[in-house]
Amino acid sequence: MINQFSLPCEKNISLYLWYVIKWTSAHEFADITARNNVLRQVTAMRLSAHPSGYPDPADISMLIHCIRDEKFRIVRERGRGDSAAAEIQCLIDALKRLEAAALQARPVSVSRSHRYGEWAGLASIILMLMSPVFFGLLLYLPPTRFCVLALIVYGLLAGAAETLSQDKFSPLFAAITLAVLFVTAVGLALAFFYTAANGL
Known part of the structure; x- marks a missing residue:
């Protein structure tokens, strides 16, 4: 189970996004399209060339949306007490912190x-x-x-x-x-x- 100590620091953006790719590859998605969509989004974010090093906050938001859909599926099928749901929630919380840092580093009006x-x-x-x-x-x-x-x-x-x-x-x-x-x-x-x- 993921916890706040096993996740890499969000300041190390490249390592953190690599961790998301590793989690996505290991997680058993019900729909292979959902997994490929997450991997495609993370790959695009890692190629972001913004001077701050942070990806577009809107891209992070879309990634959170996709991962949250997977959490909802697990909750529906296994219940809220399932360890996978708690694992995904930790990942979502960390991505939200990353999104907040990205908004400070590269603020946008409406992306x-x-x-x-x-x-x-x-x-x-x-x-x-x-x-x-x-x-x-x-x-x-x-x-x-x-x-x-x-x-x-x-x-x-x-x-x-x-x-x-x-x-x-x-x-x-x-x-x-x-x-x-x-x-x-x-x-x-x-x-x-x-x-x-x-x-x-």
Whole structure:
């Protein structure tokens, strides 16, 4: 279990980010995409060339968001008393201290990454609310390749909004959207078979 003494000092930023990579590689994520996303973010942060040596505070915030999602998953599956949840919380607390130090070293008004996160959170809500309308529209139209392509593009947009958003409810919004899209896909398949049967 991680404790405050086993973590490297946040002032040694390169070593600390290496430690996060080591933890990410050893931790058993339920979704390999989540692990790759964390590794990609940390790698980008280590390549930051800011004179202060600190990464962009918004990038640290996005990393905290991803790791916090993993903590929520463990709490849901194993309960709050699980050692892995406490381990991740220690990591999150240290990252928050790193973020606070980065804000002092390179203050920003509104970073581009943060703006993207806010817009992505709004987009995930809009996609969820519009998915029933999209569902009805596709089922109203004759089943064609365009309908299948539109369904795939809508699903990709929902996934991208979830990945970029910093809203903790975005995974729920994306899950609802994808559930509606799944029902739409089933409806399209039934409509296709019904049209094909009537054409015989």
